[in-house]
Structures are given as C-alpha cells and as structure tokens.
Amino acid sequence: MSFSLAAVVLAADEAAHNPVFPELPDLIWGGVCFVVLLVFFWRGVLPRVKKLLDERGEAIEGNIEKADVAQREAEAVLEQYTAQLADARVEAGTIREQARVDGQRILAELKEQASAEAARIAANAQSQIEAERQAAVVSLRSEVGTLAIDLASGVIGESLNDDARSAAIVDRFLADLEASETSASGSTPSSSTGAVSS
Amino acid sequence: MLIRFIAVLAIVLIFWIGTRKMKIVPGRFQSLVEMGLDLVRVSIAEDLLGKKDGRRFLPILTTMFFMVLFMNLTGIIPFLNIAGTSVIGVPLVLAVVSYVMFIYAGVRKHPGAFFRNSLFPPGVPKVLYIIVAPIELVSTFILRPITLTLRLLMNMIVGHLLLVLFFTATSFFLLIGNGFALFSIGTLAFGFAFTLFEILVAVLQAYVFTLLTTVYIQLALADEH
Numbered sequence: 191m192s193f194s195l196a197a198v199v200l201a202a203d204e205a206a207h208n209p210v211f212p213e214l215p216d217l218i219w220g221g222v223c224f225v226v227l228l229v230f231f232w233r234g235v236l237p238r239v240k241k242l243l244d245e246r247g248e249a250i251e252g253n254i255e256k257a258d259v260a261q262r263e264a265e266a267v268l269e270q271y272t273a274q275l276a277d278a279r280v281e282a283g284t285i286r287e288q289a290r291v292d293g294q295r296i297l298a299e300l301k302e303q304a305s306a307e308a309a310r311i312a313a314n315a316q317s318q319i320e321a322e323r324q325a326a327v328v329s330l331r332s333e334v335g336t337l338a339i340d341l342a343s344g345v346i347g348e349s350l351n352d353d354a355r356s357a358a359i360v361d362r363f364l365a366d367l368e369a370s371e372t373s374a375s376g377s378t379p380s381s382s383t384g385a386v387s388s
Numbered sequence: 389m390l391i392r393f394i395a396v397l398a399i400v401l402i403f404w405i406g407t408r409k410m411k412i413v414p415g416r417f418q419s420l421v422e423m424g425l426d427l428v429r430v431s432i433a434e435d436l437l438g439k440k441d442g443r444r445f446l447p448i449l450t451t452m453f454f455m456v457l458f459m460n461l462t463g464i465i466p467f468l469n470i471a472g473t474s475v476i477g478v479p480l481v482l483a484v485v486s487y488v489m490f491i492y493a494g495v496r497k498h499p500g501a502f503f504r505n506s507l508f509p510p511g512v513p514k515v516l517y518i519i520v521a522p523i524e525l526v527s528t529f530i531l532r533p534i535t536l537t538l539r540l541l542m543n544m545i546v547g548h549l550l551l552v553l554f555f556t557a558t559s560f561f562l563l564i565g566n567g568f569a570l571f572s573i574g575t576l577a578f579g580f581a582f583t584l585f586e587i588l589v590a591v592l593q594a595y596v597f598t599l600l601t602t603v604y605i606q607l608a609l610a611d612e613h
Contacts, residue, residue, distance in 0.1 A: 210538075216477030223396050223472075224481055227455050232447035235403045239425055242410040249412050 335360040392472040395458040403454075428453045428598065436602045437609070441493075445605055448489055452482055453598040456540065460590030463548055464583050471590075474544035476537065483536040486601040490532075494608030502608065536600060543593050547586045554579030 339356055406421030414422055428450045433442035459472030473479055494502035506528055507521045554575050561572035 210476060210541075212476045212480055216475055217481060219392065220477035220481040223392050223478065224451065224455060224485065226396055227399060228447060228451040230400055230403070231450045231454070235407050235425070236447055236450060238407040238410055239422070239429075242407075242412070246412050 331364055335364065338363070391462050391468050391470060392459060392478065394468065395455075395462050395472050399454050399458050424454070425450065427595075432595075432598055432602050436599075436606045441605075441609060445489065445493070445602070448485065449598050449602060452485070452601060453594050456482065456597050457590060457594035460544060460593055461587070463544060463590065464551070464586045469551075470548055471544040473540055473593075474548050476541050479537040479540040482540075482597065483533040486536055486597075486604060487533040489601065490604035490608045493605045497609050506608075532604060536597060540593050540597055543589055547582070547589055550582050551579060551586065554582060 339360060403421060406418055410418060429442070429446060432453070433446050433449050436442070437445060455478070456473060459478055461471075462468040463471030463474065491502075494506070498505060507524050508517050509520065509524065512520055557575040558572045558579060561568045561570075561575060
C-alpha cells in the first residue's frame with residue numbers, strides 16, 4: 191500500500207509543477223540552447239562535413255580516374271608488346287627463310303664448285319693421259335720400228351740396219367698404222383666434237 | 389536548466405572533436421559522428437525533401453535531432469537523471485521552430501497560395517469546404533505544434549516517472565519494507581529494463597520529432613498542396 195502511495199505522491203508532485211504550462215525562463219533558456227546548437231551545426235559542423243564529403247567524392251573520382259589511366263597505359267603497353275612479339279616472330283620467320291635460301295644457295299654453289307673441280311680434275315687426268323699416250327706412242331714408234339727391223343733381220347738373216355730402205359719401210363708402215371688408227375678412231379673424235387659443240 | 393547546458397556542451401564537444409580534423413578516410417570516432425550526421429542528412433532530409441531542399445533545411449533538422457536526442461538521453465545518465473526535454477520549454481521551442489519552418493517553407497514556395505491551398509485543398513467539391521477548411525485549419529495550424537510538443541514532453545515525463553517509480557520502490561523495499569526486501573530485486577530489474585527502453589525511446593522520439601518536422605516541410609513544399 192505504501193508503495194502505491196509513494197507513486198501517487200510522486201505523480202502529484204510532478205503535476206504540481208504544471209508540466210503543460212511553460213514558465214518564461216524555461217522557454218528563454220530552451221530557445222538559447224536551440225540557437226546555440228543551430229549556429230554550431232549551421233556554421234561549424236555541417237560546412238566541415240560538406241567539405242569532407244566533397245573531398246571524399248573528389249578523391250574517389252580521382253582514384254577511379256587514376257585507375258582508368260593506369261589501365262589504359264597497361265593496355266597500351268600490352269598492345270606494344272604484342273606488336274613487338276608479332277614483329278619478332280615475322281623477323282624470325284624472315285631470318286629462317288633467308289637462312290634456308292642461303293643454305294640452298296651455298297649448297298648449290300658448293301655442288302657447282304665440286305662438279306667444276308671434278309670436271310677440272312677429269313680434264314687434267316684426260317690431258318695427262320693423252321700426253322702420256324702421246325709419249326708412249328712416240329717411244330713406241332721408235333722402239334716398234336727397231337724391234338720390227340730386228341725381228342725382220344732375224345727372219346731374213348741379214349741386217350737391215352743402217353739402211354735407208356729399211357728406215358723408209360718402217361716409216362711407211364708406221365704411217366699406214368697411223369692412218370688406219372686415225373681412220374678407226376676418226377669416228378669417235380668427230381662424235382665427241384659434235385657433242386661438245388651441241 | 390543545468391542539465392540542458394550540459395547536454396548542449398556534450399553536443400558541442402562531441403561534434404567539435406568529431407569534425408575538427410576530418411579525414412577522407414575516417415577513423416573510428418569520426419565514422420561514428422558521420423554516421424549520426426548521415427542519419428539526419430541522408431535518411432531524413434535527403435530522402436524526404438530531395439537533395440536541394442534537404443540541404444536548405446539540414447542545419448535546422450540536424451540541430452533538432454541532436455538537441456532532442458541528447459536532452460532525452462540525459463534522462464538515463466547517472467547524476468543527471470532527468471531528461472532536458474521533460475520540461476515543456478524545449479519541446480515547445482522546438483515545436484514552434486518546426487511550425488515557423490514549415491509555414492516559411494510553404495510561403496516561400498507558393499507565395500500567396502500557401503494558406504489558401506492549405507485550408508481549401510484543390511480538387512475537393514466546393515460544398516465540402518465548409519467541413520474541410522476548419523479541419524485543415526485545426527489539424528495543420530493548431531494541432532501540429534501541440535502534438536509535437538506533447539508527444540515528446542509526455543514520453544519523457546512518463547519515462548522519467550517510471551524510472552523514478554521503479555528505483556524509489558527498490559530503495560523503499562530494500563531499506564524500509566520489512567519482509568518485502570525480495571521485491572526490490574524485481575523492481576530493480578524492471579527499472580533496469582526501462583532504462584534500456586528509455587534509450588530506445590530517446591532515439592525514437594528524436595527521430596520522430598525530426599521526421600515529422602521534415603514531413604510538414606515536405607507537405608508545405610509539395611506542388612499539390
């Protein structure tokens with residue numbers, strides 16, 4: 191009971207202040223508080239906040255712009271690299287092609303040189319052989335004559351040496367021999383000359 | 389009165405420190421202060437009034453919100469223990485400010501037509517003006533400031549009374565109430581619960597007061613009105 195009594199007393203106490211009807215100092219000081227806070231927020235806090243928000247917005251925009259620029263740069267560099275790479279590939283291809291052509295050319299040259307060398311060597315050998323054959327023919331010519339005369343001397347039992355006739359016989363024989371030889375081999379040189387001329 | 393000065397001092401101190409050296413990347417305290425300011429700026433002013441008008445009325449609305457909030461909160465701060473808004477002066481002053489603001493906004497926006505449009509809303513049959521005009525007069529120009537004042541005032545007074553009741557009862561049961569000492573635990577628990585509740589009420593009433601003022605301004609600015 192005393193509990194509810196206390197509440198009633200309290201409520202009555204509050205009501206005695208007449209809470210709905212304002213007192214003048216109450217209004218004045220409430221107004222002063224309001225004006226002080228209004229000026230504080232209006233002139234002090236909110237401009238700062240506005241400035242901050244503007245700055246923040248600018249910073250974000252600036253960062254985005256920076257990122258854009260960086261991205262564009264990166265893209266440009268990438269493009270450049272790609273182009274360089276493509277160039278390098280093309281260049282490598284060219285070099286490889288060049289090398290292949292060069293190789294082929296060198297190979298052909300070498301082959302040509304080798305065949306020329308071979309031809310030269312063959313020609314040399316040919317001429318050497320020819321020279322030796324000539325030498326052999328010359329030496330044979332004298333020796334064959336002597337041998338034949340010796341043989342004939344032996345057969346007929348008399349010396350045919352130092353005879354002008356015998357020498358003439360030998361010469362005639364050899365000339366005949368030569369003539370038959372040239373007529374026999376005459377077809378071959380003519381064909382060979384024909385081959386050369388063609 | 390002292391309590392109000394303390395509340396004003398607390399607001400000035402907190403926001404002065406909070407906005408003294410503002411950084412683009414906020415610290416903890418700055419974030420908190422910004423959050424409070426953003427509540428008024430974004431979710432009350434800009435949402436209802438739009439960016440342009442919101443900025444115009446922002447100083448008034450911010451002041452209103454934080455003044456009511458801090459003076460409400462003094463009701464549950466130890467050794468202050470009474471809300472600065474639980475005496476009629478502050479609610480009344482703020483309600484008058486709100487009243488003047490929305491009439492000013494309306495007159496500035498529709499010079500000459502504001503009162504006519506308010507009392508005789510267009511699109512209503514002329515005969516009905518006999519009924520509508522008095523209703524509009526009472527509801528717009530008389531009841532609005534009164535309800536603003538009384539809603540805040542009574543919420544704070546009742547909250548204060550409840551807390552006083554619970555804590556006085558606790559003290560009473562514990563010290564004098566022979567054999568009823570156990571009741572003091574219950575009343576203390578209720579007192580504690582209502583203290584928490586009062587925090588909610590403090591924030592809510594500050595929000596409601598500011599929001600209603602904004603809505604009145606918005607209605608006054610509306611083209612239809």
